[in-house]
Amino acid sequence: MTNLKPVDVAIIGGGWSGLAMAKEITTRSGLNVVVLERGMPRKTSDYALGMDELDYAHRLRMMQNIADETITHRHSVRDVAAPVRQYGSFLPGTGVGGAGEHWNGAAFRFMPEMFTLRSHMNRKHGAAKLPADLDVQDWGVTYDELEPYYWYSEQMMGVSGKAGNLRGKILPGGNPFEAPRQNEYPTPPLKNSQAMDLFEAAAKRLGHHPYTSPAANLSQTYTNPDGVTRPACAYCGFCERFGCMVGAKSQPSNTLLPVLQRQKNFELRTGSWVRKIVHKDGRATGVQYVGANGEEFFQPAGLVVLASFTLNNVRLLALSKIGTQYDPSTRKGTLGRYLTHQVDSATRVFMDKPLNLFMGSGALAMRLPDFDGDRGLKPEEGLLRFGMLFMLAPGSRPIANFAALPQGAAPKNWGPEWKKAALQWADRVITIGLAGEHLSYRGNFMDLDPTYTDKFGDPLLRFTLNWTEHEHKQRDFAAKLAVPLGRAMGGKTDEYRNPRANYNVINYQTTHVQGGTSMGASPDMSVVNRYSQHWNMSNLFVIGASTFPQNPSHNPTLTVLAHTYFAADALIKRYLKNPGKLA
Secondary structure (H helix, E strand, C coil): EEEEECCCEECCCCCCCHHHHHHHHHHHHCEEEEEECCCCCCCCCHHHCCCHHHHHCCCCCCCCCCCCCCCEECCCCCCCCEECCCCCCCCCCCCCCCHHHHHEECCCCCCCCHHHHHHHHHHHHHEEECCCCCCCCCCCCHHHHHHHHHHHHHHHHCCCCCCEEEECCCCCCCCCCCCEECCCCEEECCCCCCCHHEEEEEEHHHHCCCCCCCCCCCCCCCECCCEECCCCCECCCCCCCCCCCCCCCCCCHCCHHHCCCCCCCCCEEECCEEEEEEECCEEEEEEEECCCCCEEEEEEEEEEEEECCCCHHHHHHHHCCCCCCCCCCEEEEEEECCEEEEEEEEEEECCCCCCCCCCEEECCEEEEEECCCCCCCHHHHCCCEEEEEEEECCCCCCCCCCCCCCCCCCCCCCCCCHHHHHHCCCEEEEEEEEEECCCCEEEEEEEEEEEEEECCCCCCEEEEEECCCHHHHHHHHHHHHHHHHHHEEEEEEEECCCCCCCCCCCCCCCCCCCCCCCCCCCCCCCEEEECEHHHCEEEEEEHHHCCCCEEEECCHHHHHHHHHHHHHHHHHHHCEEEEEEEE
16 A cells, blocks of 8 residues: 555545535635545536436436445345445536536525424424434534525526525515525526426416426526636536536536635645545544556545535545444434435326426426425324425436336337337426425434445445335325316326335435434434534545435535535634544
């Protein structure tokens, strides 16, 4: 192993959180920072010829190589876990920018109650009436504390949207139920599609409050506070699972990297696979990694920031023997606890005319906030929390969206009658989906698998995860709302049947995997404090969605960035002046 020259800060992961933290430290201090990214470099010009749906959307060119590392999954501690051999339920990205390169651009703020969810639910229902296996927690940080950092993030990305609550004043066109914002969005909302207009009109007739989603896809040319200029979206429909060929979608490679590349105290090392955080006497001393040529290195560092995807954050702490593994039988330990994903469902609506669905943008959607959180829920629904219904307009692509047929439209899934029906219904099928909250439960967690290993012989991460009756009821309620909406749009809907099946790793259910290194107010219930500083190691910070104790209905990226900036502020203004515990 080669020992390298010490650096001030070593950051593991070159995605949104890692590059955002690197930008703050390098531009606001004299510290030298190295970012270790195991994937390869990326830039906007790389995507100019990348609109190959088969290669990117189906062969998953931008995702981690599952032959090198995967996870194992089981439904309960009574089951034997098996390796995931083909990506399905989520898609971890690789390379500079990580999942921030192939995301769709949805940029939501969380509702204030999400940050104090345990307290909120105790007040609303009474602690004794909540399910015994419910494991939701307060975050240790509040919406009001994060609000300025949300705005900082929105300016950096140039989020397109319309405020619904501007300093307490409810405005038309936005989400009237959102928390107060101090500033209007940096750019106006994206243009609605024809299908979105139909959905909006139908929802209003039914008494709902639809609004256009905030999006990190620019509605107009924009220059952010760092002087980075990007063009407006062309509505080409190649966003999710693709990098933006013009740079209109906000990605780490076109927002943060241009600033970092100007900094002499910044270094990005790609092809660097971190295997362990090295520590001694309660302090991180550096990072052990394998370079692109297979050689092992030790990078000494005065400060280590773990900023990779949720899975890798949890796994690296476990491989490094930092923290205490969670035990669901005793509820002792914190590492791996609070694993959540996303509760989703879909109701298809078949229309009698073409809708030009091929034109769209990744985060372009009409959202229905009327039942988000616990708003509008009646006792007979049997729900503690719900989520948002939405109608996406991301652009229908030729392979993924071909042959969406109503039941009985063709006798078989092949042959001339099937082809005729597929052509007849092409461009006439839309989907009303659910982005539902996923609450934390005692039996859902992550740990190291005792049997299976990665290409270096290190144990894989094991998921113990299954749905509960609550998630099935969320899907039932989503259909109950979606079917009347589809009919009010003038369409025919699928016959909905909730199979109440187990969680599976086959069907895509968003890449919103949270938990495992959760933040909180005390070390007995969390891995890091409110500033993302590890409770047991003051010079180790862990940032990203792995610090979220549960999953709200909203996409996590904007909150990941806001909390990263919140943590960076504390690190730079307080920790660097007086190294030690911040909370």
